[in-house]
Amino acid sequence: ECSRLETLCAPADLTSYTCLEAAAATWKASRGGAPPLLTHLKLYGYAGYNADPFALPAAVGDWFANLESLSFSTKTYGDGHPPVPTFAKLPRLKYLHVGPLAGYDYHLSDEGLSTLVATLMQAAPNVEHLFLQHGKAWGSGDNTGDLPKLNGALARLPPTLTTLDLMNIVVQAKDFDEHSLKALRLRDCEIFEDDMIFG
Numbered sequence: 001e002c003s004r005l006e007t008l009c010a011p012a013d014l015t016s017y018t019c020l021e022a023a024a025a026t027w028k029a030s031r032g033g034a035p036p037l038l039t040h041l042k043l044y045g046y047a048g049y050n051a052d053p054f055a056l057p058a059a060v061g062d063w064f065a066n067l068e069s070l071s072f073s074t075k076t077y078g079d080g081h082p083p084v085p086t087f088a089k090l091p092r093l094k095y096l097h098v099g100p101l102a103g104y105d106y107h108l109s110d111e112g113l114s115t116l117v118a119t120l121m122q123a124a125p126n127v128e129h130l131f132l133q134h135g136k137a138w139g140s141g142d143n144t145g146d147l148p149k150l151n152g153a154l155a156r157l158p159p160t161l162t163t164l165d166l167m168n169i170v171v172q173a174k175d176f177d178e179h180s181l182k183a184l185r186l187r188d189c190e191i192f193e194d195d196m197i198f199g
Contacts, residue, residue, distance in 0.1 A: 003030040009042040012073060017056045024063035035065035042071040042097075052082050061088030061123060070124075071097035075135060077104045084115045087123035094128045096120065099167070100135025107137050110149045113169070117153040126160045133167040149192055150175060157181075 005027070027036035041060060047053035053074035060067060067090055074081065081103075090096075098120065101108055108116070113134065121127070134147060147170050154175035157164070163183040170190045 001026075003027045004037055006037050007040040008038060009040075009044070011045040012043040012047045012053075012056075013045055015043055015056070017059070020056060021059070021063060036063070037066060038064045039066050040069045041067060042069075044071065044073055047072075047074050047076050052085075054082065054085050058085045058087045061090040066092060068092055069095035069097075073098075073100050075100050075103045081106075081108060081112055084112065084119050087119055090124040091126060093124040093126065095131075096124055096127050096129070097131040097133075099131075099133030101133070102135035102137045102168070103139075105137055105139035107145065108134060108148045110151050113148040114151040114153040117150060118156060121156060121158055125158050127158060128160055129163040129165075130157075130161060131165040131167075132169065133165075134169050136168055146170070147190060154179075 002023075003026070024036055024038075027038070028034065031037075041064065043056070047056075053076050057070070057072040057074070060070065070090065070093055081101075098116075101113070101116075117132065120130075136147070147168055149170040149172070152172075152175070154164075154171070157179055159180050161179075162181060163185075164179075164181055165185045165187070166189050167187040168189065170192050171186065172192050176184065
């Protein structure tokens with residue numbers, strides 16, 4: 001019924017894929033086929049809405065063409081993430097907040113985190129502010145070891161990006177050799193250099 005809604009902030013475990021998809025279709029129909037007005041979407045907390053925690057955030061670009069800011073978390077109580085899917089294009093997106101990503105019993109792998117960043121940058125080519133928080137696992141599972149490295153993913157940042165916030169991630173000094181950033185913030189990160197990690 002909220003066909004003029006511009007901002008939606010909701011817990012991820014109460015926001016199912018089918019519910020938001022149906023809402024988007026209803027809002028689009030009420031506007032005579034024009035994209036819904038939703039401009040800001042924030043899904044927070046544990047991503048218990050779907051067996052695949054990437055499913056909903058990967059689809060919102062198809063549902064909400066006017067999105068300018070998106071915030072989502074994919075942390076779950078399981079023991080790992082599924083493969084990163086292709087994200088629908090988000091051409092108007094300026095602000096992207098991703099995380100926490102770590103589940104209760106696992107950290108992402110280096111490859112998983114790097115693939116996610118590369119995939120998101122392809123989907124949001126005009127993003128200006130990226131906040132990426134891996135988070136930390138608190139359980140005792142087999143995948144709760146070291147924080148993941150970005151493995152060169154930061155070398156492919158879009159030229160529109162001016163602000164980068166990183167949290168609970170291992171970065172390499174060479175990641176920032178060439179960029180157009182005006183602001184770089186590292187919180188609870190580690191620096192990887194010459195096979196050594198510095199806290």
